[in-house]
Structure formats: structure tokens, C-alpha cells
Amino acid sequence: MSKQTAAPPSAAKAEEQQSSTGVMDAPPDVDSKKLKQERDEAKERQKDRLSKLSREQAIELYRQMLLIRRFEEKSAEAYVAGKIGGFCHLYIGQEAVGVGSISAIRKDDYVLASYREHGLALAKGMTARSIMAELFGKATGCSKGKGGSMHMFDKELGFLGGHAIVGGQIALATGTAFATKYQGTDQVTLCYFGEAAVNQGAFHESLNMAQLWKLPCIYICENNQYGMGTSLARAMSLSDISKKACAYEMASEFVDGMDVLAVREATLRAVERARKDYLPTLLEIRTYRFMGHSMSDPGNYRTRAEIEKYQERDPIKLFSATLLEEKVADEKTLEEIDRKVRKEVEDSLRFAEESPLPDPEELYTDVYANPIEPGRK
């Protein structure tokens, strides 16, 4: 039942390299020859996969990843400038996970995510304007300025939130999958969470029910290898997360999260299982966040060398190289995409700046769908 694929060598090596304390001044461990070899191997794998996509599809994936990257860079700037409050968890480095997987589903499928969800919201089709305005706490934001960075929602587009209690969305997503099966549709649910959420009870309780009742939910563990400042090695006795599906007799795969096409293909397989047979899947997608846990994270638990090592595997760099080498796009095309994407992000910033704050009366709206005046018969 359970399908396992071996971890790519780069990921296995990464795990060995995690020190127990993760201090900044640990000796650099970059074997540049080996890195190049790994990158080349990844590129070869990606080239094989590219042949299954149309040119338009491939370029659209690239555009979406770049949009997320530029959007998050701008979010970081706006945060530092004091325009965005609270917490702000960026998706930089993980773009291939969201874009690759969401490209494998339909508009009417559901997506539920953790608090690191700006990129996923963009991939699901929400506008940069509605997300940036939400980050700015403006009335025009996707949640009317009431949710903020961690609570993006769009009912129309099937984006069912940003949830900020680690693992909480896993049970909710199991519920949306339950509902679509109950209603007799063939919709699927994609549920995103970090690897640290795997230690929560909600993960295990949900996977048990999903397999027991055959619910069309695809559990996507975005394994960026750190739960805030705690490395996977320091937090999990069995750190090979895809294996945990075995405990529930659930199908699972280990996926290279730096390759947008690998993510897409694995998700397509899972989606087919879900649509046809209502079967859930656990995908462990190995990725890396290039920024801190949140904007306030000094990041002194991992080495510069480690970050640079993964930046060599930057999913956007990898894909642009593949597109160029395979002549799917030329430099000019990619530059044009970057120009358009930057413009879109600039526009979202302007829109957010110029949008009004929520009306003070909004404080008391949306608490209840059926507000009751007590004592009224």
C-alpha cells in the first residue's frame, strides 16, 4: 500500500549536517564540486519532466514562483518599514512546493495552510492586491483586515485559510475532504503544514481518520527542516516523515521540493488517487526556507554555509536554467516575466498603501453569522 521513494542524496546529506545546536560559527561545509554535481543531477531530472508540459504551462509555473518571490521580498521590505504588523512568515525558498502542487488541482479544489501561506494564496489565484492589503490591515484585504498575515481566506477561490496553531489546519482539511465525499463531488483538499506539525496529535488523529474513512485529502508536509529554531534532528525520533504514513497504511512519497516539476508530478499522482478512489496521500516535500522563521528571527541556529548550500538549489534558479537550456524560454522572455511580476507587486503595494483602514464599526461585525439580541422572542 505504502509507496516509498528514496531520499535524494542532497537531502540525506543535509540531515547529517545538522548540528545539534546549529550555531552560526560552525565550520563551513561546502563541497562546491559536489554541489555542482547535485545541481546538475537535479537539472537532468527536471528536464525529463519538462517534456510533459506545454510551453505555456511551464512558463506559467515560472511566473507564479517568481511572483511569490518578488511579493515576499516586498513584504519583507514593508515589514521592516513598519507597514506590516504582527508576525510575517515568508515563503522564500519554498515556492516550488506551493506552485508545483497547486498546479495539479482544479479551481474548485480546496487548499488549507498554516501561517506561512502568502505564497500558497497567490498560487491558488488570489491577487497580490488582496494579500498585500491584508498584510497592511486594510479593508480591501482578503479577510477585510481582520486576519492579517496568518489568516488569508478566499471562499470563492477555495482558499480556506491560513491557520496559526501548528497542526490545526490538518484536522480542518480532513473535514473539508470528508464534506466533499459526503456531498458526492470529486473535489480534493490539499493541506499544507511544516514538518514540526507532524509531532502534533492533530496530524496523527487526522491521518488515521482519513485512511480509515477514505477521505480525498492530500497532506503536504513542507519539510523545511526547522520548526522555528529547532532542527528536525532535535525534534523528531523518526525524521523520515514520509514513513509515518505506514502507521496508517496510507500512500506516501518523498519529493524534492526544490524541483517544481517533481512536486507537480507527485501531487498529480496523489490527486488521481483522491479523485478516483477517495484515497488520501502523505507527501513529504523536502524544501528549505531562505529567510528566518519569521521577520523577527535572527537565524542563529543554522550556518551561513548551510543556507548557501540550499541557495545553490534555489527552485527558481533551477527552473530558469532548465527553461533556458531546453529553449522553452530565452533570457528576454524571463526578463519580461520578471518585469511584469515586479510591476504587479508594486501595484499591490500601492493599492495596499492607498486602501482605507477598516471602518471602526467592523470591530463588532462577523463575530456571529446569526447575531442574537438576548431576550428577543
Add this chain to the structure above:
Amino acid sequence: MSTLTIRDALNQALKEELARDESVFLMGEEVAEYDGAYKVTRGLLHEFGPKRVIDTPITELGFAGLGVGAAMAGLRPIVEFMTFNFSILATDQIINSAAKMLYMSGGQFKIPIVFRGPGGSAFQVSSQHSQALESWYAYFPGLKVVMPSTPADAKGLLKSAIRDDDPVVFIEQERMYGHKGEVPDDPDFTIPLGLADVKREGKDVTIVARSLMVPLALKAAEQLEEQGVSCEVIDPRTIRPLDIGTIVESVKKTNRVVIAEESHPICGVGAEISAEIMERAFDYLDAPVKRVSGADVPMPYAKNLENLAIPDVERIVAAVREVAYID
């Protein structure tokens, strides 16, 4: 009208609402094949089948969250906790998801779900199985909290809770499932949430009582009548939103009030009602508000100690006499 137990009145409400709306389903531990740990769900599996009446594993956080997610996608779940003590495991989903979803989504996702089951003390089941948790849930904006005390209220309020578009925490009382009373047969009989009920009219002292304390307060009122004290007994029925207006009106008439509750006194619903009365009717009070609460201890097992931990008729009578300055 039929004479039913609270158990059967709840069963009827569930049956009628399952029949009325295909999007309503019921899930929980032992609700289906076992017919319910307290038989509230008896016969429902047989009538509605395993798609609508679902036995869950013992996984409270998981199935509570599953219910909230199903509500986001358009269903109207009824989630039974075998007892509310077990809901403690599910509080993350009740509080962080159900109560806040509509607000933090800017009004996009309503959560029409009912979390129901028995709460409060039972018969010698000791500390972990005897807790009155209404003040926890009533604390949170976004939730509604209901506690019926009669078969008719149980049926009418549960039907309203199921039809309501917000998450409702519906706490039944374990000791009261066998209590009998008249219940209307009309399948459209409902009682609105947020409406207190005057269970007995009187003029000298107001007793505010909920759930298990209502029948005790009514007995106390009978005894006090013989002693020449006329008591008005008010059952808020819905703890959030609280119909404080009906309580305050009564206090303005009687000028004296006793609040009887099974729960611990600290940060309890009685404390809230007392504060509201002080804010709204201070000048009408002829005596300080008096609470009769459960003992501020974990529930003991021994019968004699358990009896001491739960308010009884005698203590309510004594409190009324105290605020009436009789003794």
C-alpha cells in the same frame, strides 16, 4: 404534547433535524452502533444509516476539527462528546477554529456546528468526569452556549442550535437524562437561543439557576413558599448570549438575588451574572448578591464528599433566607 425524558426529547430533536436537512450529520464516540453511551442517539443509525450517523475513533481533537472543516465546506455537523470532560482535548478546535473562523476570515466562513453531550456532575465518577465547563466556553466571542433543564427546553433549544449558523456548545446534564416532562409534538417546535425562562414567578427573592440547579431551585422555592418567602426562579437556558435583561427585570422587582450553580465559583457564570446585576441594578439591591456554587475542589469520589461538593436544596434555601435577612 407527549411526556418524554430529556434523553428522548433530545433524541427526537436529533431525529427531526436529521430528517429535515440532508447536510446535518452526527458523529462521535459510540453514537451509532452502540446507540450512544447515554442512549441519546438510540435508533438514529438504523433510521439514517452510516453516512449520516458516524462512530468515531477516540480522537476528540481530530473529530472536532474534522467537524469544523466539514462546516467550512457547507455541512452542518453535530459532534457528540461522550462527556464534555473529553471536550477538553478538543478545545483547540472549538476555540481557535470554530469560534474565530467567521471573524478572521472577514465574514466568509460561517461554522454551523453543534458540539453536544453531557456535562457537570454524574454519580460518583470522581474528578475527571464531573466538570461543569460552561464558563470556559461562554468566555469566547464566536461561540454560543446552551444548557437546557427540561425536556421541552432540551428539544426546542437543540433544534434551534442545529439550525443556527454559528458554533453552539450544547451542554446536557448527565444526571438529568431521565427527568420527565411535557414536550410539544410539533416538528417545527423550537425555542429561540438567548431567551431566559421564568420557571416560577415570585416577588421576594430571585433565584437564577441553570441546568441541574433548576429543579433544585424549584424545590427550594416550594419549601420557602411554606416559610412565607415567594421566590422567582429564572433559568437563563442560554449562557452566551445571556438574557441578562430578564434577570435584571426580576431583580428590580424582588431586590434580592441568589445564583445557584453546579460549577466552581471562581471566574464562573455566577460571578458574571453577579457583576452584570451590580452594573445594571445596583440601586435596586436590598442585599448583596449571593452565590451558591459547587465546592472549590476537584470532585471527590466518596458519596458523602460528593454530596457536599454539589449545591443542594438546603443550601439554596439557606442562601435565600440569608439575602432576605430572615435568619
